[in-house]
Amino acid sequence: MECVFGMVGNGFSLVVADSSAVHSILVHKSNEDKIMILDSHKLMGASGEAGDRAQFTEYVQKNVALYQFRNGIPLTTAATANFTRGELATALRKNPYMVNIILAGYDKETGPSLYYIDYIATLHKVDKAAFGYGSYFSLAMMDRHYRKDMTVEEAVDLADKCIIEIRSRLVVAPPNFVIKIVDKDGAREYAWRESVKDAPVSNI
Template identity: 75%
Template structure:
C-alpha cells in the first residue's frame, strides 16, 4: 500500500512518501524514509520492492556524487533524471529493478522541476504525480486543486489533503508520511505526518474484571 507523490510550485518541488516497511500482511517498521536526498538540490522518492528500492536509490545517489567529484560540478535535475532512466532501461534487459520514482530538483537557470520514472524506464517531466495505491485518490485531488503558481503553503496543504484521503479511503492505509522540499535553499525535510510510531507509548492495561462467585 505504498504511496509516493510530488508537486512543483512557483520555485520549489515537494516530494512526499509513506514511511511503512511492509511485507505481505506484516508491518516491520513505520519510520522508513523513502525520500532520498541525492545531493544538495535533488530529492528522489521511490516505491517498489524494498531491496530494489534501497539498492537502486543508493546506486543513483553515489553515482551522482561520483560525477560531481570527477567534474567539479553536479548534474542538472534533467540530466539526473535521464541518467536514472538509462540505468533502469539497461537493467530492464538483464535483471529489472521493481522501482517507481518521483525525482524533484532545483537548478539556478531552470528553477524547480519534477520527473516521473517508472520501473519500465518511462520518463516524463510533470507538474504533479503519484505512484502506488494512493495515486487513485491523489491524482484526482491534484487535478482539481493544483495550479502552477502554488505557494509552498498551498502545496503542503494539497499534500496534506492527499494524505488525509489515503488514510480515509484505503482499506490498509499507511499512517505515517514524510514530506521533503527542494528549492533555491537546498533539499531538506519539511515535516512528518504521523498517527502512530514505533516509539508510541503503550496503552494502559485494563483493570482485571472481577467475576462474582
C-alpha cells in the same frame, strides 16, 4: 499499499512518501524514509520492492556524487533523470529493478522540476505525479486543487488533503508520511505526518 507523490510550485518542488516498511501482511516499521536526498538540490522519492528501492536509490546517489567529484560541477535535474532512466532501461533487459521514482530538483537556470520515472524506464517531466495505490486519490485531489503558482504553504496544505484522502479511503492505509522540499535554498525535510509511533525497542 505504498504511496509516493509530488508536485511543482512557485520556486520549489515537493515530494511526499508513506513511511511504512511492509512485507506481505506484516508492517516491520512505520518510520522508513523513502525520499532520498541525492545531493544539495535533488530529491528522489521511490516506491517498490524494499531491496530494489534501497539498492537503486543508493546507486544513483553515489553516481551523482561521483560525477560531481570527477567533473567539479553537479548534474542537472534533467541529466540525473536521464541517467536514472538509462540505468533502469539497461537493467530491464538483465535483472530489472522493481522501483518507481519521482525525481525533484532545483537548478539555477531552469528552476524547479519534477520527473516521473517508472520501473520500465518511462520518463516524463511533469507538474504533478504519483505512484502506488494512494495515487488514485492523490492524483484526483491534485487534478482538482493543483496550481502552478502555489506557495509552499498551499502545496503542503494540498499534500495534507491528499494524505487525509488516502487514510480515509484505502482499506490498509499507511499511517505515517514524510514531506520533503527542494528550492533555491536546497533539499531538506519539511515535516512528518504521523498517526502511529513505533514502539520503543526493549532491552530485554
